[in-house]
Every structure is written in structure tokens, then in C-alpha cells.
Amino acid sequence: MRNIIVGSRQSSLALTQTNQTIQLLRDLCAREKLAYTFEVKPIVTRGDRILDVTLSKVGGKGLFVKEIEEALLNSAIDLAIHSMKDMPFELPEGLIIGAVPQREDPRDCLISREGRSLSELPQGARIGTSSLRRAAQLHAYRPDLQIESIRGNIDTRLRKLEEEGFDAILLAAAGLHRMGWKDRITEYLSPEICLPAVGQGALAIECRGNDSDVFALLRLLNDPDTERTVAAERRLLGLLNGGCQVPIGAYAQLKTDDSDGTVVLNGMVSSPDGTRLLRETAAGSDPKEVGSAVAQALLSRGADNLLAEARE
Numbered sequence: 522m523r524n525i526i527v528g529s530r531q532s533s534l535a536l537t538q539t540n541q542t543i544q545l546l547r548d549l550c551a552r553e554k555l556a557y558t559f560e561v562k563p564i565v566t567r568g569d570r571i572l573d574v575t576l577s578k579v580g581g582k583g584l585f586v587k588e589i590e591e592a593l594l595n596s597a598i599d600l601a602i603h604s605m606k607d608m609p610f611e612l613p614e615g616l617i618i619g620a621v622p623q624r625e626d627p628r629d630c631l632i633s634r635e636g637r638s639l640s641e642l643p644q645g646a647r648i649g650t651s652s653l654r655r656a657a658q659l660h661a662y663r664p665d666l667q668i669e670s671i672r673g674n675i676d677t678r679l680r681k682l683e684e685e686g687f688d689a690i691l692l693a694a695a696g697l698h699r700m701g702w703k704d705r706i707t708e709y710l711s712p713e714i715c716l717p718a719v720g721q722g723a724l725a726i727e728c729r730g731n732d733s734d735v736f737a738l739l740r741l742l743n744d745p746d747t748e749r750t751v752a753a754e755r756r757l758l759g760l761l762n763g764g765c766q767v768p769i770g771a772y773a774q775l776k777t778d779d780s781d782g783t784v785v786l787n788g789m790v791s792s793p794d795g796t797r798l799l800r801e802t803a804a805g806s807d808p809k810e811v812g813s814a815v816a817q818a819l820l821s822r823g824a825d826n827l828l829a830e831a832r833e
Contacts, residue, residue: 522556525735528589528598531563532674534696538724539602541699542622542742549741557738562598564589568607583609590616593729600735601727605720605751606693610759612727619739620726621748625695627722627772629655629715632697633689633707634682639714642666646688649681653793653831655691657768658715660795675700691715695722716770716789716800719754719763723747746775749808753786756812761790761824767831768793771815773808784808788815790824793831799824 529539543559550557568584583590585607592598594615605621612618631639639662642648649671650656656668671678671687675696682690689707697706726742728735750773763769770789775782783804791798799822803814816824 522558523734524558524560525600525738526560526562526598528562528564528592528601530566530569530585530589532569534675534700535602535604536561536563538604538699542602542724542726545622545742546738549738553741555738562592564592564598583607590727593727596729599728599732600739603725603727605723605725606718608720608725608727608755610755610763615730616727617730617736618725619728619736620741620743621751622724622726622742623744624747624750625698625722626709627717628694628712629691629710629717629721630694630697630706631689631691631708631710632679632682632705634687636707637689638708639663639689639710642688647686649678649685649687649690652691652718654718654768654770654789654791655715657791657793657795657798658770658789659691661791661798662714662795664795679705693717693721712772712787716787717772719758719769719771720751721772723751749782749784750774750786753784753808753812753815756809757786757788757816760813760816761819761828763828767828769828773811776804781806784811786811786815788819790819790827792827797827799827 529535539561566585566588586603589601590613593601644665645667647667649669651670651672659668671681678690694709697703726739753773754771757771761769768791773784773786776785783806785804787802789800799819801815801818803811805811
């Protein structure tokens with residue numbers, strides 16, 4: 522019997538989604554008669570330690586994964602469960618994404634203190650978000666809103682909504698779903714208004730490339746449809762050299778009426794203030810080619826200039 526040590530950030534959301542995933546793995550092991558046990562090892566990341574600065578100003582990639590990946594490379598853990606949107610495009614040598622489980626709801630959502638929808642919020646309402654991507658798209662949709670930075674774990678942000686005078690905050694719907702707090706959501710934001718982050722709502726389960734036993738186990742948990750759509754989004758991210766410091770949005774779906782599994786990808790790049798916002802769409806059977814097509818279309822319209830401006 523092998524004990525598999527699972528690395529996770531130590532936030533309540535991270536540990537919740539890690540424990541939910543471990544339960545799926547335990548169920549798989551029981552069904553397939555595999556002799557594995559699982560143990561969680563919480564790890565503090567640089568992004569967890571820096572709470573007084575907006576993510577766009579911290580700089581660097583992998584703010585919420587680097588320390589966990591180091592533990593994986595050092596064999597202190599055997600696999601790691603990340604939010605896909607935290608994953609840089611390039612993985613450290615020796616590590617692979619072993620599974621992408623079925624995706625949760627990828628949309629952003631509004632949590633309003635008085636239950637008002639985005640269109641019902643008063644002129645000049647104060648909105649809290651730590652995401653340049655959300656802020657830029659919200660500015661483009663409603664330039665009158667006052668958008669201010671709000672950092673902290675999901676429960677901390679919900680508390681700040683009540684205590685710090687915000688009219689509403691923006692969060693990923695997936696996190697609230699996983700925590701069992703769906704009833705806190707006032708409104709789901711349509712991707713037409715706010716395209717999600719690359720991989721939002723999906724998990725990445727990372728392991729060492731040479732650990733064939735763990736990799737074989739993880740493949741049993743992999744969802745091919747989610748893996749394909751996320752691959753398109755991540756190819757876009759890689760070609761735009763993006764991260765949480767820049768306003769990039771992407772959402773890929775499979776055409777439901779197409780037996781060939783056509784991937785349709787919408788991509789967005791914006792100036793930080795939302796006054797210049799570019800959107801492009803492409804479709805095809807190869808997810809990476811679709812991601813490349815959207816990235817090239819955005820770059821041909823000056824996306825690189827907008828991203829350079831956001832990085833200044």
C-alpha cells in the first residue's frame with residue numbers, strides 16, 4: 522500500500538477542493554481495487570503571504586504554485602492540486618499535469634450587499650476585485666463604477682464586503698460552489714460581459730513526469746472535454762505571455778451539435794482601464810491551433826501594446 526502525499530495551498534477553498542478531489546480518488550481506488558491512501562500537506566505560497574499589494578503589482582509568475590511545485594520536485598509531496606487559473610503556461614522541467622477533472626462553473630459572479638444586480642447598482646457604486654481582468658471588463662461595461670482592490674481568501678473577501686463599505690464584490694463562481702456558498706451569489710456574469718480567466722473553474726492535478734503509478738491513477742480522473750477546452754485557453758495564454766498581472770480573458774467550449782468535437786474559443790485582451798478592449802473568436806478541431814489562432818488575431822490588432830501597458 523502506497524501513501525500518496527497531496528500538496529495544496531492552505532486556504533479554506535484550496536483545502537476544500539483538495540479534499541473533494543481526494544474523495545474522488547478514494548472512490549476510484551475502491552472501484553479499481555487500487556491500494557493507495559492519501560494525506561494532505563498544506564503549503565504556504567508567496568501569493569498567500571503578500572496580502573497588502575495587488576497581484577498585478579507583485580510581479581512574477583506562479584505566485585500561488587511555485588513553493589508547491591518545489592515540494593513536488595523534492596519528493597516532499599507526490600501530487601499537487603491547483604486551481605488551473607493559477608498555473609503558468611510553462612511547467613518546471615520534470616513536472617506534468619496528470620489530470621484535469623471535470624470543470625466547475627467557469628463564470629465570474631457578483632455578490633451584492635443589497636442583492637442588486639450589476640445593472641441595478643447605483644451610479645458610482647464601489648466594487649471590490651483583485652483582478653485586473655475583471656476590473657477592465659467591468660470598466661468597459663460600466664465606466665461609472667468605482668473599482669477598488671480587495672485581497673484575501675474567499676471568506677475574507679465576503680467579510681470585507683460587509684465591513685468595508687463595498688456595494689458588491691466579484692469572485693469566481695466555482696469557488697463559491699465548491700464551498701457550498703452558492704446562495705451568496707447575486708448574479709452570474711455572462712462571458713459576453715466578463716470573460717473568465719484562463720482555466721477558471723478547472724483544477725490542475727500535477728505530478729512528477731517519472732512517477733508512472735501516480736500518473737496512471739490521475740488519468741482515471743481526467744475529463745477529456747475539460748482537458749481539450751483548457752488546452753485551447755492555455756495556448757492563448759502562452760502565446761500572449763500572460764499571467765495574473767495582465768487583463769487576459771479566455772473561455773473555450775465544445776460545440777454541442779458537433780460530433781467532431783469542435784472547440785470554440787473566445788479571447789480578450791484589454792487596457793487596464795477597459796477603454797480599449799479587444800475580443801476575437803476562433804473554432805476548430807485542434808485545441809492548440811484554435812488557441813494560436815485567437816492569440817495571433819489579438820496580436821495583429823495590437824494586443825501586445827495593451828499587455829505592455831498593463832505590465833508597466
